[in-house]
Amino acid sequence: xxxxxxxxxxxxxxxxxxxxxxxxxxxxxxxxxxxxxxxxxxxxxxxxxxxxxxxxxxxxxxxxxxxxxxxxxxxxxxxxxxxxxxxxxxxxxxxxxxxxxxxxxxxxxxxxxxxxxxxxxxxxxxxxxxxxxxxxxxxxxxxxxxxxxxxxxxxxxxxxxxxxxxxxxxxxxxxxxxxxxxxxxxxxxxxxxxxxxxxxxxxxxxxxxxxxxxxxxxxxxxxxxxxxxxxxxxxxxxxxxxxxxxxxxxxxxxxxxxxxxxxxxxxxxxxxxxxxxxxxxxxxxxxxxxxxxxxxxxxxxxxxxxxxxxxxxxxxxxxxxxxxxxxxxxxxxxxxxxxxxxxxxxxxxxxxxxxxxxxxxxxxxxxxxxxxxxxxxxxxxxxxxxxxxxxxxxxxxxxxxxxxxxxxxxxxxxxxxxxxxxxxxxxx
Ligand code: SF4
Numbered sequence: 001x002x003x004x005x006x007x008x009x010x011x012x013x014x015x016x017x018x019x020x021x022x023x024x025x026x027x028x029x030x031x032x033x034x035x036x037x038x039x040x041x042x043x044x045x046x047x048x049x050x051x052x053x054x055x056x057x058x059x060x061x062x063x064x065x066x067x068x069x070x071x072x073x074x075x076x077x078x079x080x081x082x083x084x085x086x087x088x089x090x091x092x093x094x095x096x097x098x099x100x101x102x103x104x105x106x107x108x109x110x111x112x113x114x115x116x117x118x119x120x121x122x123x124x125x126x127x128x129x130x131x132x133x134x135x136x137x138x139x140x141x142x143x144x145x146x147x148x149x150x151x152x153x154x155x156x157x158x159x160x161x162x163x164x165x166x167x168x169x170x171x172x173x174x175x176x177x178x179x180x181x182x183x184x185x186x187x188x189x190x191x192x193x194x195x196x197x198x199x200x201x202x203x204x205x206x207x208x209x210x211x212x213x214x215x216x217x218x219x220x221x222x223x224x225x226x227x228x229x230x231x232x233x234x235x236x237x238x239x240x241x242x243x244x245x246x247x248x249x250x251x252x253x254x255x256x257x258x259x260x261x262x263x264x265x266x267x268x269x270x271x272x273x274x275x276x277x278x279x280x281x282x283x284x285x286x287x288x289x290x291x292x293x294x295x296x297x298x299x300x301x302x303x304x305x306x307x308x309x310x311x312x313x314x315x316x317x318x319x320x321x322x323x324x325x326x327x328x329x330x331x332x333x334x335x336x337x338x339x340x341x342x343x344x345x346x347x348x349x350x351x352x353x354x355x356x357x358x359x360x361x362x363x364x365x366x367x368x369x370x371x372x373x374x375x376x377x378x379x380x381x382x383x384x385x386x387x388x389x390x391x392x393x394x395x396x397x398x399x400x401x402x403x404x405x406x407x408x409x410x411x412x413x414x415x416x417x418x419x420x421x422x423x424x425x426x427x428x
Pocket of ligand 1: 020043045159161162163
């Protein structure tokens with residue numbers, strides 16, 4: 001399936017897009033002349049590690065029952081397993097736009113449910129969006145307009161190492177070259193050095209920061225505050241932040257739902273979104289929900305346009321049926337509601353399937369290790385490294401093209417899924 005006759009890049013590639021987090025930075029410089037790809041400009045530690053992984057070989061890249069097999073044998077075995085299943089599940093979905101589209105088509109043919117490995121965080125946002133809507137912004141707006149950024153319950157940098165460099169620390173904008181953006185952390189602070197000078201931190205337990213945001217709402221509404229502290233922080237500190245918010249020309253509150261991993265975290269997201277709405281009565285403010293790792297934003301977007309719903313949609317009845325709770329892959333597997341799992345992870349070697357005795361097919365990146373060998377394993381190429389593709393950025397406003405950077409012996413996820421679907425069609 002890989003096309004060895006396709007022209008391969010050589011030497012230094014400029015303006016390469018990076019698929020390893022939701023920023024999808026498109027300015028990397030990559031040296032392709034050595035045995036391994038080398039990021040020589042505009043990278044970050046995550047990009048250096050992921051681009052620099054040893055290229056795979058065909059040896060042991062495809063296995064059936066733990067034994068080396070041909071790709072055709074593996075595709076046939078996968079088609080047999082999914083064809084024999086009463087309730088298949090296609091999950092992980094760490095792939096690009098074409099890969100998710102192929103997964104969606106296979107799900108339609110097989111009557112499978114679709115879930116993404118990052119869906120738990122997504123659902124925290126989705127519940128709020130469904131319940132009350134939100135006002136959000138884009139990375140370009142942050143870069144060009146924001147003069148106050150509140151970072152809620154995350155450090156951002158761990159998952160998006162260049163966020164501050166690209167969106168906050170820039171002095172030049174479309175409208176001038178004297179831009180400054182103040183950063184205030186609420187909850188935990190930055191992991192290392194503060195990302196920009198003048199950063200302030202309101203340290204509190206992230207599971208209680210909604211109390212502080214509720215106090216900000218009260219200040220905005222002019223209601224009296226009887227308490228002396230909220231989330232363990234003096235009311236005077238919250239009052240100072242309320243005044244800073246009111247004085248902002250364009251304020252933004254950013255959060256990463258993946259980092260708000262505690263019970264009822266959706267309530268925290270809800271309070272943030274309601275605060276943003278309140279602040280717009282006084283000045284311009286917007287939310288910035290951050291994500292996009294392992295193609296989660298792309299998966300949600302593609303399934304949305306293919307089925308009318310986002311992640312956690314089942315096609316078992318022949319009609320799309322969305323349920324953010326019932327179609328959780330972990331829940332379906334732990335309760336025995338799925339009798340087959342097809343797991344996809346083409347960006348990460350560590351995002352392996354949940355522990356399960358259910359028959360499993362894995363389309364994974366070279367270098368994956370398993371506690372239990374899947375019934376079928378097919379090494380797939382990584383979009384933006386081994387083959388071309390497209391990925392949506394975290395703010396969903398643009399799908400960036402990814403370029404192939406080396407010759408790869410591995411097929412893409414979309415090629416393998418299309419082959420499984422074709423084999424399934426032939427046996428129907
Ligand atoms: S910040 Fe993200 S997209 Fe940008 S280079 Fe690093 S890993 Fe890649």
